Amino acid sequence: MTKLYLMTASELAPLIEAKQLSPVELMESIMNQIDEVDPEVNAYITILEEQALEQARHAENEIMNDLYKGPLHGIPIGIKDNYYTKGVRTTAGSEILQDFVPDYTATAVKKLQCAGGIMTGKLNMHEFGGGLTNTNPFYGDARNPWDLQRTPGGSSGGSSAALAAGLSTLATGTDTFGSIRVPAALTGTYGLKPTYGLVSGYGVAPLAWSMDHAGPMARSVSDLAIMLTYMAGYDPDDPGSIKAPVPEYYKYLNKGVDGVKIGVPRYFVDRSEPEVINTFQSALETFENMGAEVIEIEIPKLDIASYAGYLVTIGEGSSYHYNQLRHQPEDFASDVRIFFNTGTLTTSPQYVTAQQVRRSLNEAFQEAFENVDIIATPMTPYPAPRFKEDWISQNQEIIRDYMPFTAPAAATGIPSLAIPMGRSSEGMPLGMQLMSNHLTEKLLLQVGNAFDHYN
Amino acid sequence: MDTAYIVPQGLALQGIPVIREDVPYIQHMLNTIYELQTAVDTNPEIHEEVPMVVVDPDVIIYD
Structure with a gap:
């Protein structure tokens, strides 16, 4: 037991x-x-x-x-x-x-x-x-x-x-x-x-x-x-x-995925390591075996999502911590101080552009959801890395590499579910991301639950 | 872009103490952002969009 x-x-x-x-x-x-x-x-x-x-x-x-x-x-x-x-x-x-x-x-x-x-x-x-x-x-x-x-x-x-x-x-x-x-x-x-x-x-x-x-x-x-x-x-x-x-x-979890349309943009697959891609392909086959329809789709402007992710986060974050950054910067962890201080060096037009990017991206996702119910991607391009001695650079690298996968749902406000899909050759967990339209968590959880129970 | 110059000057102008060891990391992050900006620049129509704001009913669809 x-x-x-x-x-x-x-x-x-x-x-x-x-x-x-x-x-x-x-x-x-x-x-x-x-x-x-x-x-x-x-x-x-x-x-x-x-x-x-x-x-x-x-x-x-x-x-x-x-x-x-x-x-x-x-x-x-x-x-x-x-x-x-x-x-x-x-x-x-x-x-x-x-x-x-x-x-x-x-x-x-x-x-x-x-x-x-x-x-x-x-x-x-x-x-x-x-x-x-x-x-x-x-x-x-x-x-x-x-x-x-x-x-x-x-x-x-x-x-x-x-x-x-x-x-x-x-x-x-x-x-x-x-x-x-x-x-x-x-x-x-x-x-x-x-x-x-x-x-x-x-x-x-x-x-x-x-x-x-x-x-x-x-x-x-x-x-x-x-x-x-x-x-x-x-x-x-x-x-x-x-x-x-x-x-x-x-x-409402046990309705299965029969007839559910799952869209797969190549953008995310192209940025993933081979073993992540292989595991993801197996996960998509599982969905097909359960009765879902898996379709390759293209969502325009995905490559601008990371820009919004960075600019909004460091812009608003540096604003919240501005006083502390000016008077007691040594009280922050170095990597976080660097993160927020970078935000103080970005400009108002850049921040506003980031908010324009979000609306544009939201429109692209709304169009995608006219044709599919769910969008599936790997959750990260590679599994958990070992801690590196230069932990500041490592945090920056991981943000840069993972942001294309995480920023689209964050910037558009659509729900996004992370569930396990398998293991790497070194035995580390690999995750899959399922996204759906605003306020469709009921469907999203239903699809995730079906995958969870099939495996 | 000469971020080596911009970083210490930009921080100092705002009264933010410059911690020398941080500067290369800030430069690196600014360079990442500049690279991402090139993708935005290829979509000039984005600048015609109404920006999203913190409290924005358009963020969601009520149905």
Whole structure:
């Protein structure tokens, strides 16, 4: 039988509801695994063992008194450390915020907690979200559980590492230019960047307001669907929040892919390493075997997406941190200071052009979605690399190489799902990206779930 | 473009302390952006688009 700390919420919830499994037993299993493994993986910045166990006992009492709340009740959830948590230190991976204790909780976290989810602690991340490697000179690098010498991806690297090592059942992430999807792909876990504004960003430390997305990370598509059901919804405190219906996504997962049209732009395949291409081709054959129609398509202007990804992120990011850059630049990690300082040297016309690129790109995707339901690509062009001594250059290289894959969905605000599709010759996970039109998460999760169950 | 000159001058003009070790990395990143800009320059019609803004109902389709 799978160990408790590796089971999915979808597997655990029925046991908890039927009173066959205590949330206390589950939380103890997770905490024991954290004690054993986290000193090497370093997924957590703050571990909340006592608080989590106390809440697990509370959940157990509620459930024993027939007050079961639903599939998140009693489920351990790691929270990325850029989500504000009332009374619990929130660093955003930065020394600058090492003593910051918020007096309110981010809306998305509050929603998960109201549904019965229990916070296990605050997860490691690339400082302020400014990188894809999760090197962190202040709290230590998060490491890939598949090979501790490799990056777990970033910026939500603590989230992906925790999920891959069984240090939490679910986790939150944020994604501005790939920070949910890249870590998921590099660790064999799952991540969803939802439609822009579907999940509230209120109480999440910003990187770039107009491209920041909060979203779920997990060990299955069905778990992402459970999380999204409870995280999503209009929030008047977030100016970017949208008023859109929120279905119970996890109840619509088993419709299969029969008749679904999947478009595959060559652009992404041409930028991938051969073993990634081979694994991706096998994944497409799987979709065809399941009844989907796979079509090669061309989306114009994909080559300008990275420009928008860079300019918007460093432009808005440097604006948010401008005062600190001028007065205490040495307080940033070197790679993140360089990232934001580059933003101070870009121009207003460049920033506005980037926002024009986004609209143009959105139009191109809308045209594509007139002919296909889903767009499939490799999630990254190569698997998790080993940490290099020059970690600043490495972060820049990975951003440059991965940005063409992550920026299109980030810039257009369409949902994008990262799911495992196989392993490299060295045994490292390889991920696939599935994108769909705005607010079609129900279909996207359905397609992802079909692939998940076929394999 | 002579980014070696632009980087320290541009930072200093804004009152941002120049950390010498950072300069080559900033140059490298600016060069990456300049390379990407060439693709944008081949699509001049982009400059006629209305830019997206932070709160923009057009970002999504309500259906």
